[in-house]
Amino acid sequence: MPIESNKFIKPLNRRQLLKLGLAGVGVAGATLAVQQLRQASGNAAVQIPPIPEGTPTYGNGINPMKVCREFDYGTLKQENGRTIREFQITAQNTILQLNQAISYVTWNYNGRVPGPTLRAREGDRIRVVFLNKGGHAHTMHFHGIHPSEVDGIKPVRNDTAFIYEFDAVPYGLHLYHCHIAPVTRHISKGLHGMFIIDPKEGRPPADEIVLVMQGYDVNEKNENELYAFNGLPDYYMQHPIPIYQNQLVRLYVLNLIEFDPVATFHLHANFFKLFPTGMTLAPTMETDVVTMGTAERHILEFAYPFPGKYMFHPHQDAIAEAGCMGVFDVIPRSNA
Ligand SMILES: [Cu+2]
Numbered sequence: 305m306p307i308e309s310n311k312f313i314k315p316l317n318r319r320q321l322l323k324l325g326l327a328g329v330g331v332a333g334a335t336l337a338v339q340q341l342r343q344a345s346g347n348a349a350v351q352i353p354p355i356p357e358g359t360p361t362y363g364n365g366i367n368p369m370k371v372c373r374e375f376d377y378g379t380l381k382q383e384n385g386r387t388i389r390e391f392q393i394t395a396q397n398t399i400l401q402l403n404q405a406i407s408y409v410t411w412n413y414n415g416r417v418p419g420p421t422l423r424a425r426e427g428d429r430i431r432v433v434f435l436n437k438g439g440h441a442h443t444m445h446f447h448g449i450h451p452s453e454v455d456g457i458k459p460v461r462n463d464t465a466f467i468y469e470f471d472a473v474p475y476g477l478h479l480y481h482c483h484i485a486p487v488t489r490h491i492s493k494g495l496h497g498m499f500i501i502d503p504k505e506g507r508p509p510a511d512e513i514v515l516v517m518q519g520y521d522v523n524e525k526n527e528n529e530l531y532a533f534n535g536l537p538d539y540y541m542q543h544p545i546p547i548y549q550n551q552l553v554r555l556y557v558l559n560l561i562e563f564d565p566v567a568t569f570h571l572h573a574n575f576f577k578l579f580p581t582g583m584t585l586a587p588t589m590e591t592d593v594v595t596m597g598t599a600e601r602h603i604l605e606f607a608y609p610f611p612g613k614y615m616f617h618p619h620q621d622a623i624a625e626a627g628c629m630g631v632f633d634v635i636p637r638s639n640a
Contacts, residue, residue, distance in 0.1 A: 350509045353546035353635055360543075363398045366416045368539045372513050375500070376420040378430075389424050389472075390431045395438035395482070395495065402530055402537055403627075408522055410494035410535075411438055411482070417535035418516040418560070419497030422480070424472040426504045432468040436460045442490065445483035446499055447599070449473050457483045475503040477556050477582030477601045492521055492528070492562040494535070498601075500556060503585060510554035510605065511547055517569070517596075517618065517628055519561040527563050530627045531618075537627025544631035549611050553632075555604040556582070559596035567618040567628070568595045571606065574614065579603035593619055608634040 352373065359369040378389040393413050400417065401407045413419030424430055434444050443466075445456030450470035460466045481487075482495035498514055518535065519528030530537045547553055555576070561567050570593040577587035578594060582603040594602060608614065611634045617624035 350511050350551070351548060351637075352511055353548060356543065356546060362400060362536065363415050368534045368536055369543060369545070371416065371418075371534050372515065372540075372545060373511075374421060374514075375423040375512075377423050381431075386429055388431050388469075389428045390433065391420075391422055392433050392435075393419070393444065394435045395442045397438055398494075400494075400535065402520060402522070402532075406522055406530070408520060411440070411442070411490065412494040413444075413497055417494035418518070418558075419480070419495070421498045421500060421514050421556075423500045423502065425502045426472060426475040428472040430468075430470055430472050433465065434460060434468060435465045436462055438462060441484050442482045442495060443484055444468055444480050446470070446480045447478040448499070448501070456480075459484055472501045474583065475501045477558070477603055479558055479560070479599060479601060481560070481599075488526075488562040489521075489524075491560060492519060494518075496560045498556060498558055500582070505585070507554065507585070508552065510552040512554045512556065513545065513547075514556045515558070515569075515616075515630075517557070517559045517561050517567055519563060519623075519628075521563060528561065528623075528626070531561065531623050532627050533630050538629065540630025544613055544633035546633045546635055547608065549634050549636045550607050550609060552605060552607050555606075556601070557594075557596075557604055558601035559598060561623065561628075562598060564598075564620075564623065566595055566597050567620060567623055568593050569604070569616065570619045571604070571616050572614040573610075573612075574606050574608060576604040576606040579605070608632070610634065611636045 355369050361367040378391040381388045398410050398412055398415050399407050400410050410417050436442050439462050441459035441461050443456040443460050454468045454470050478499040480497055480499050482490040484490050515533050518532050520530040522529045533540055557569050559567050575590050575592045578589050579587055580602055614632045617629040
C-alpha cells in the first residue's frame with residue numbers, strides 16, 4: 305500500500321509565510337517549519353471535555369474514562385548518543401468485577417485491561433523492561449518489524465524479567481500481547497494492549513480516543529459470555545464518553561475478541577474516515593461500519609455536527625448486547 309507521507313503538509317501562501325517570518329525561505333524550509341510547529345504543538349490545541357464526576361474506578365484506581373485517552377510515552381533516556389524510549393511493564397493478576405454477578409481473575413499488564421497504550425514515534429529505539437509477576441510463564445509479543453530474539457515467543461518464567469529492545473517501525477496502529485500457548489486464553493484473560501507508532505510528521509490535532517474490543521470466556525468453554533470496550537462490559541453505556549461538537553475525533557480501534565472470528569465496529573448517525581492499520585496518512589475510504597478479524601485494528605476519524613448521545617458497537621447483536629456497546633455524548637462548546 306503506498307504511503308503518502310506529506311498528505312497533510314499543504315504548501316503555505318505568502319501571507320501565511322510572512323506571519324511565520326519565513327517569507328524568505330523556500331518551500332522545503334517552510335514545510336519543515338510547519339512540521340516542527342505541528343510536533344511542538346501536538347494535541348495541546350485540542351480541548352478535551354473533563355472527565356464526568358462520579359465515574360467509577362476499579363483495581364488500583366483505574367478509570368476506563370481516563371484509560372480511553374491515556375497514552376504511555378515511556379521515559380526518554382540518552383545512551384551513546386541515541387534516544388531510548390523505555391517502558392516498564394509488569395504482568396500480574398487482578399480481579400475485575402465484570403458485572404454485578406461475575407468477578408473474574410484477569411491476567412494483565414500493569415494491573416489494567418487492556419494494558420497501557422504504549423506510544424512512540426517512528427524510528428525511536430524502544431526498550432520494554434518486562435517483569436513477570438503473573439504466577440505463570442508469560443511474554444510480550446509486539447506486532448511490528450523486529451529481530452527474532454525480541455519477538456516475544458520465548459517464555460518468561462514467573463518472577464523473572466526480560467528486556468525487549470527494537471526500533472519502532474513501521475508507523476501505524478499495532479498491538480502487543482502474550483504469546484504463551486494457548487495464546488487465545490492468555491489474550492482473552494487480559495494480556496494485551498495497543499502499541500501506537502506515530503508517523504515522523506505527526507497527524508493533525510484531534511481528540512484521540514482508544515477503544516479495545518475484548519471478549520470474556522468466564523466459564524472456559526472457548527466461547528465468550530461477556531464482551532467489553534476497554535475492559536469493562538457496558539461501562540461506556542453507563543458512562544458515555546464526552547466529546548465536543550464539530551471536534552475532529554481520532555479513534556484507535558483494536559479488535560482483540562478471541563473465539564469469535566470477526567467483529568465489526570459501527571458508529572451511529574455519522575460516517576468515519578478509515579486509515580487501515582493506521583498505516584496511511586490519507587484515508588482510504590469513508591464508511592460507518594468496518595469489519596475486523598481478531599488482532600485487526602484501524603484509525604477512524606470523524607466529527608459530530610449535532611449534539612446528543614450516539615452509540616457505537618459491533619453490528620453483531622450477540623457481541624454488542626453482551627457488553628461491547630458504548631455511547632459518545634456530543635457536547636456543544638458553549639455548554640462546556
Ligand atoms: Cu501469557
